[in-house]
Amino acid sequence: MSRDIQIGADGRLNHFISLEELPRELMEELLTTAESFIDFATRNTKKVPLLRGKTVVNLFFEPSTRTRTTFEIAAKRLSADVINMQSDGMSTTKGETILDTVKTLQAMHTDTFIVRHSFSGAADLIARHVPEHVHIINGGDGRYSHPTQALLDMLTIRQRKPLFESLSVAIVGDVLHSRVARSEISALKKLGTGEIRIISPRTLIPTGLEDLGVRIFTDMDRGLKDVDVIVMLRLQLERMEGQLIPSEREYYQCYGLSEARLENAKPDVLVMHPGPINRGLEIASSVADGDHSVILSQVSNGVAVRMAVMTKIMGGSSTAN
Amino acid sequence: MSRDIQIGADGRLNHFISLEELPRELMEELLTTAESFIDFATRNTKKVPLLRGKTVVNLFFEPSTRTRTTFEIAAKRLSADVINMQSDGMSTTKGETILDTVKTLQAMHTDTFIVRHSFSGAADLIARHVPEHVHIINGGDGRYSHPTQALLDMLTIRQRKPLFESLSVAIVGDVLHSRVARSEISALKKLGTGEIRIISPRTLIPTGLEDLGVRIFTDMDRGLKDVDVIVMLRLQLERMEGQLIPSEREYYQCYGLSEARLENAKPDVLVMHPGPINRGLEIASSVADGDHSVILSQVSNGVAVRMAVMTKIMGGSSTAN
Amino acid sequence: MSRDIQIGADGRLNHFISLEELPRELMEELLTTAESFIDFATRNTKKVPLLRGKTVVNLFFEPSTRTRTTFEIAAKRLSADVINMQSDGMSTTKGETILDTVKTLQAMHTDTFIVRHSFSGAADLIARHVPEHVHIINGGDGRYSHPTQALLDMLTIRQRKPLFESLSVAIVGDVLHSRVARSEISALKKLGTGEIRIISPRTLIPTGLEDLGVRIFTDMDRGLKDVDVIVMLRLQLERMEGQLIPSEREYYQCYGLSEARLENAKPDVLVMHPGPINRGLEIASSVADGDHSVILSQVSNGVAVRMAVMTKIMGGSSTAN
Numbered sequence: 001m002s003r004d005i006q007i008g009a010d011g012r013l014n015h016f017i018s019l020e021e022l023p024r025e026l027m028e029e030l031l032t033t034a035e036s037f038i039d040f041a042t043r044n045t046k047k048v049p050l051l052r053g054k055t056v057v058n059l060f061f062e063p064s065t066r067t068r069t070t071f072e073i074a075a076k077r078l079s080a081d082v083i084n085m086q087s088d089g090m091s092t093t094k095g096e097t098i099l100d101t102v103k104t105l106q107a108m109h110t111d112t113f114i115v116r117h118s119f120s121g122a123a124d125l126i127a128r129h130v131p132e133h134v135h136i137i138n139g140g141d142g143r144y145s146h147p148t149q150a151l152l153d154m155l156t157i158r159q160r161k162p163l164f165e166s167l168s169v170a171i172v173g174d175v176l177h178s179r180v181a182r183s184e185i186s187a188l189k190k191l192g193t194g195e196i197r198i199i200s201p202r203t204l205i206p207t208g209l210e211d212l213g214v215r216i217f218t219d220m221d222r223g224l225k226d227v228d229v230i231v232m233l234r235l236q237l238e239r240m241e242g243q244l245i246p247s248e249r250e251y252y253q254c255y256g257l258s259e260a261r262l263e264n265a266k267p268d269v270l271v272m273h274p275g276p277i278n279r280g281l282e283i284a285s286s287v288a289d290g291d292h293s294v295i296l297s298q299v300s301n302g303v304a305v306r307m308a309v310m311t312k313i314m315g316g317s318s319t320a321n
Numbered sequence: 322m323s324r325d326i327q328i329g330a331d332g333r334l335n336h337f338i339s340l341e342e343l344p345r346e347l348m349e350e351l352l353t354t355a356e357s358f359i360d361f362a363t364r365n366t367k368k369v370p371l372l373r374g375k376t377v378v379n380l381f382f383e384p385s386t387r388t389r390t391t392f393e394i395a396a397k398r399l400s401a402d403v404i405n406m407q408s409d410g411m412s413t414t415k416g417e418t419i420l421d422t423v424k425t426l427q428a429m430h431t432d433t434f435i436v437r438h439s440f441s442g443a444a445d446l447i448a449r450h451v452p453e454h455v456h457i458i459n460g461g462d463g464r465y466s467h468p469t470q471a472l473l474d475m476l477t478i479r480q481r482k483p484l485f486e487s488l489s490v491a492i493v494g495d496v497l498h499s500r501v502a503r504s505e506i507s508a509l510k511k512l513g514t515g516e517i518r519i520i521s522p523r524t525l526i527p528t529g530l531e532d533l534g535v536r537i538f539t540d541m542d543r544g545l546k547d548v549d550v551i552v553m554l555r556l557q558l559e560r561m562e563g564q565l566i567p568s569e570r571e572y573y574q575c576y577g578l579s580e581a582r583l584e585n586a587k588p589d590v591l592v593m594h595p596g597p598i599n600r601g602l603e604i605a606s607s608v609a610d611g612d613h614s615v616i617l618s619q620v621s622n623g624v625a626v627r628m629a630v631m632t633k634i635m636g637g638s639s640t641a642n
Numbered sequence: 643m644s645r646d647i648q649i650g651a652d653g654r655l656n657h658f659i660s661l662e663e664l665p666r667e668l669m670e671e672l673l674t675t676a677e678s679f680i681d682f683a684t685r686n687t688k689k690v691p692l693l694r695g696k697t698v699v700n701l702f703f704e705p706s707t708r709t710r711t712t713f714e715i716a717a718k719r720l721s722a723d724v725i726n727m728q729s730d731g732m733s734t735t736k737g738e739t740i741l742d743t744v745k746t747l748q749a750m751h752t753d754t755f756i757v758r759h760s761f762s763g764a765a766d767l768i769a770r771h772v773p774e775h776v777h778i779i780n781g782g783d784g785r786y787s788h789p790t791q792a793l794l795d796m797l798t799i800r801q802r803k804p805l806f807e808s809l810s811v812a813i814v815g816d817v818l819h820s821r822v823a824r825s826e827i828s829a830l831k832k833l834g835t836g837e838i839r840i841i842s843p844r845t846l847i848p849t850g851l852e853d854l855g856v857r858i859f860t861d862m863d864r865g866l867k868d869v870d871v872i873v874m875l876r877l878q879l880e881r882m883e884g885q886l887i888p889s890e891r892e893y894y895q896c897y898g899l900s901e902a903r904l905e906n907a908k909p910d911v912l913v914m915h916p917g918p919i920n921r922g923l924e925i926a927s928s929v930a931d932g933d934h935s936v937i938l939s940q941v942s943n944g945v946a947v948r949m950a951v952m953t954k955i956m957g958g959s960s961t962a963n
Contacts, residue, residue: 069750
């Protein structure tokens with residue numbers, strides 16, 4: 001979908017739309033840069049002038065606490081100016097198209113847009129219509145992609161289990177409505193992950209998923225057998241139409257991650273979740289807060305990864321903008 | 322309405338409420354300062370410390386993307402701190418009056434308020450009630466005035482056609498509901514524009530408009546004959562009560578700016594629009610995006626003009642605040 | 643309720659939840675620090691790098707103009723980065739708990755949360771669940787406490803009448819629904835105020851108030867007799883259930899602060915109000931704007947006090963964060 005648009009004529013990262021077409025080396029370079037920003041966040045003064053004088057616009061057509069805030073924090077720590085725009089206060093309500101909104105903002109000489117939209121492909125569409133000195137970062141589009149989330153998950157795994165070739169990773173839950181799942185599979189494959197499993201009720205498995213080279217399980221205990229990493233998905237109740245799951249209680253009984261169920265996995269299994277957590281629905285509280293959980297580390301890595309992507313895209317540019 | 326209030330006892334620009342009473346030299350000085358900020362926006366580091374340590378409050382009692390954002394970007398590029406306040410989250414909902422809100426904010430030692438309000442005269446009213454070290458900039462009030470919009474339009478024309486005396490400028494559309502139109506006529510006259518035309522259906526022409534020294538046309542083809550500049554107005558559908566236009570389709574047929582209709586004007590005519598655009602309603606997409614359009618240049622100039630006004634008002638002050 | 647949680651193991655101020663347990667010396671130290679920030683606000687450049695590289699989150703589960711804005715201004719003048727989060731755009735609407743929201747934000751290595759919540763005890767609850775390098779400042783919780791408001795009121799009194807032992811202070815109005823009143827009584831007692839009076843209709847007096855060592859009056863003229871300071875409370879109409887006051891007009895006749903009624907107090911009495919003011923309901927306009935009123939000075943002091951609390955909590959820390 002996004003072909004070469006992410007890489008500019010000079011070979012530099014120009015946009016960050018999807019991990020699918022991104023070269024593995026570039027992805028690993030981003031992870032390494034992100035690692036250098038992790039220590040940074042524990043310093044007394046969390047501010048570097050790398051993006052001083054740059055303007056970053058959070059262009060959110062869909063509400064989101066976590067993603068908007070991490071991008072805002074990441075940009076401010078790099079000394080960029082941040083402008084927040086939520087869809088409800090925006091001109092699109094006056095009938096303006098998305099592309100007109102973007103053109104208007106780019107005419108203000110803003111440098112990067114973080115785009116969040118319920119329409120799959122929105123970030124890609126916008127990236128194809130902006131001039132080369134304007135950069136688009138996908139903050140999540142429809143069911144399609146959420147590449148910074150996937151990148152932070154890869155970082156979280158790599159910190160603890162760096163040999164992806166020998167890993168078995170299970171992605172559990174609502175694959176059908178999840179942009180995280182798609183990006184995740186793409187990233188894991190790029191890093192050469194040994195085995196990728198999907199555990200989900202049949203009603204939440206999109207057609208064609210098998211073609212991606214993943215193993216599909218509808219039985220959770222079997223699916224979790226000896227895995228190294230469990231990536232729980234959030235049950236997107238707000239996106240479901242019709243009766244895709246029997247009831248919340250039955251869903252938890254079949255696909256909730258309880259302590260008992262966790263026993264199936266490797267003793268040092270990592271438990272991940274993109275948040276926000278539905279406690280007692282897709283994951284037990286004791287597991288979310290337990291020793292295997294790296295959920296809060298994912299959040300910390302989220303800031304570092306976004307700093308890395310923004311620095312890569314906007315930093316070190318010696319051309320006028 | 323705003324008489325001398327804009328100019329302080331020391332002859333300095335203290336508030337920016339309306340262009341009507343502003344001396345021509347001061348207006349041209351602002352345009353020249355704005356021009357110096359245009360190149361600035363294309364630099365790699367778009368940040369100067371001119372207003373470091375100043376606090377600018379965006380006090381918006383009416384929603385607006387573009388105006389709020391340009392003021393915010395302009396202030397941040399000058400290194401000021403910006404506080405955004407939208408009416409829905411404000412104390413006025415708890416029964417506090419506008420003046421109490423303003424007094425409270427000025428007691429926090431904020432320096433400048435950008436005021437946007439649906440009530441004509443709101444910015445003027447506030448300016449008459451603040452102490453001298455607090456500055457008011459009109460971000461658009463009711464049907465009365467939108468002076469930074471008019472200023473950026475003058476800049477856009479001056480860059481391309483600096484001899485206003487020889488220009489014929491047509492303002493097209495909903496003059497009745499437009500604060501842009503009033504400010505525009507005032508600014509064009511101050512710069513000695515050769516001829517100002519208004520093209521509008523009779524129902525959207527306010528009484529007394531002829532007295533302003535403009536030529537009125539209800540036929541668009543005749544009105545556009547040989548003009549140098551066309552200023553399209555936004556059809557303010559949300560402000561109309563009752564049936565002032567027959568239908569959107571008929572409106573476009575009579576007053577929409579199509580490519581065919583553009584032929585009436587000079588070959589190097591400029592097409593302007595304050596945005597957001599209603600494509601296919603007041604202007605054809607091909608015209609909005611065409612060679613004559615300077616619409617996006619208007620947006621860029623909007624940031625430069627607001628930087629100029631804020632610098633003029635708050636910068637260089639050597640007195641304590 | 644908040645016992646020792648405010649003071650860290652090293653004796654430093656770690657959180658600012660309530661004035662009740664705070665040592666008098668620490669409270670007076672905060673007032674003295676705040677005083678040094680008052681002159682600062684009148685300087686031409688209101689910016690110091692004391693909290694550069696720190697991240698402050700305004701975590702508001704309840705709307706508030708004044709409190710949010712003063713904290714934002716205070717933090718920005720100290721060069722901290724500020725992230726605004728209003729409950730309506732937050733994950734709690736997706737079913738996340740408050741503590742999960744806070745854990746997520748602290749994983750982003752944010753330093754301080756300003757918490758505003760309708761639930762009494764929210765700030766205390768959160769402070770008990772964050773690691774030591776994360777700081778909580780109570781921005782008002784339910785009916786329980788609003789300590790920065792009380793602190794700024796003490797500063798406002800101390801500037802003009804520093805001998806608390808000889809003062810008679812009357813708090814007037816809706817004590818039942820007021821978090822300001824509770825914090826106020828606590829602060830006044832700590833500073834050794836000679837006499838504290840409560841003037842209120844019987845229906846708005848909470849049970850057990852007498853035990854706090856205050857004198858209760860239901861007759862306003864008698865209650866105001868010879869007082870040095872009058873602290874008016876805001877009538878919290880939005881929090882009242884059922885008919886607690888007869889009518890707004892009757893309320894004003896019995897408990898509104900008119901010029902005539904003011905005659906009962908000392909000739910140099912101070913009139914205070916936390917704002918926003920209900921003019922003509924709890925206070926006459928002429929009194930609110932009159933010579934005795936120090937209401938706007940309270941607002942100015944509000945910024946200074948918040949700068950002092952934040953500097954005390956986050957500044958000078960030499961440990962990594």
